[in-house]
Amino acid sequence: MKKKIAVVTGGAGFLGSHLCDRLLADGCRVIAADNLITGSLRNIAHLRKNKNFEFIKKDVCRPWTITGKVDYVLHFASPASPVDYLRHPLATLKVGSQGTEHCLKLAQLKKARFLVASTSEIYGDPLEHPQKESYWGHVNSIGPRSVYDEAKRFAEALTMAYHRSYDVNTAIVRIFNTYGPRMQVNDGRVVPNFIDQALHNQPLTIYGDGQQTRSFCYYSDLIDGIVRLLYSNLHQPVNIGNPKEFTILEFANMVLKFSGAHSKLVYRDLPVDDPKQRCPDITLAKKHLQWQPKVSLQQGLQETLAWFKANCCDEK
Ligand code: UDP
Numbered sequence: 001m002k003k004k005i006a007v008v009t010g011g012a013g014f015l016g017s018h019l020c021d022r023l024l025a026d027g028c029r030v031i032a033a034d035n036l037i038t039g040s041l042r043n044i045a046h047l048r049k050n051k052n053f054e055f056i057k058k059d060v061c062r063p064w065t066i067t068g069k070v071d072y073v074l075h076f077a078s079p080a081s082p083v084d085y086l087r088h089p090l091a092t093l094k095v096g097s098q099g100t101e102h103c104l105k106l107a108q109l110k111k112a113r114f115l116v117a118s119t120s121e122i123y124g125d126p127l128e129h130p131q132k133e134s135y136w137g138h139v140n141s142i143g144p145r146s147v148y149d150e151a152k153r154f155a156e157a158l159t160m161a162y163h164r165s166y167d168v169n170t171a172i173v174r175i176f177n178t179y180g181p182r183m184q185v186n187d188g189r190v191v192p193n194f195i196d197q198a199l200h201n202q203p204l205t206i207y208g209d210g211q212q213t214r215s216f217c218y219y220s221d222l223i224d225g226i227v228r229l230l231y232s233n234l235h236q237p238v239n240i241g242n243p244k245e246f247t248i249l250e251f252a253n254m255v256l257k258f259s260g261a262h263s264k265l266v267y268r269d270l271p272v273d274d275p276k277q278r279c280p281d282i283t284l285a286k287k288h289l290q291w292q293p294k295v296s297l298q299q300g301l302q303e304t305l306a307w308f309k310a311n312c313c314d315e316k
Pocket residue numbers: 081082177188189190191193194205206207208212214248270271274275
């Protein structure tokens with residue numbers, strides 16, 4: 001049987017590169033496209049000699065195409081951490097809007113299944129808890145985070161419009177906080193920040209009072225949920241994330257416990273529009289994809305700590 005061909009934008013990023021690994025393991029040929037503004041060639045260095053893998057340096061905000069057949073288009077290109085999207089506000093808006101449209105056009109042309117990486121951020125600072133896919137969200141359209149939230153909301157709207165108007169075979173995954181190996185040490189998110197601080201015996205920076213909650217999904221669980229959605233025929237958005245919720249303070253104490261660090265906790269201002277709580281309702285994924293996360297935060301955190309120790313400790 002001929003190999004399926006998958007195009008992964010953002011293929012040199014944290015999640016994009018893990019997705020490339022998984023699709024290759026599933027027997028696909030993978031073409032990864034990335035402009036490397038937040039992605040890194042280090043994430044795909046192990047794939048360079050794989051004959052089923054190809055990397056193209058490309059800004060997907062400009063029109064582009066691929067010669068030959070394409071079965072899957074997975075649009076994962078975007079700055080994704082609050083620090084990164086505040087550093088690249090216009091690039092974030094463009095890749096969510098123009099970038100998404102070019103990827104949709106590619107999927108339309110090739111009659112490929114299209115899957116866009118959306119986010120729990122589309123729920124904003126949610127008034128419904130946990131968040132179901134049917135919740136419309138509570139988003140500040142002009143705040144600093146809006147460049148990401150609104151770009152992803154637009155990406156979802158555009159995806160549904162291509163599905164309804166042109167019958168493109170589309171899927172939307174709403175990704176909740178995810179962590180694991182290959183996160184950038186300096187991307188500013190809570191997991192790499194706390195781990196890096198703990199490994200250097202520096203104080204852990206708690207924003208606000210630390211009572212805000214997040215639920216952390218290990219990358220391997222998330223990737224499994226995404227490919228199940230890719231191989232399904234669902235078109236509606238699906239939450240993929242871990243429904244076990246922790247306060248940021250509880251998470252800081254877990255990082256201290258598993259790293260053995262004696263760092264103090266220091267308190268800093270809460271970023272503007274920082275959501276107070278976030279937790280996915282994963283009923284849809286359980287029912288339609290037979291998916292639920294398997295890796296506990298204890299286990300995933302220990303694996304992530306080991307990876308950061310081996311890969312990032314000498315970067316300072
Ligand atoms: N946070 C924190 N200290 C840090 C980094 C983040 O207390 O050094 C908090 C942040 O304010 C937010 C939560 O941790 O409430 C998760 O932040 P992150 O940037 O990882 O992602 P978000 O879920 O906000 O997109």
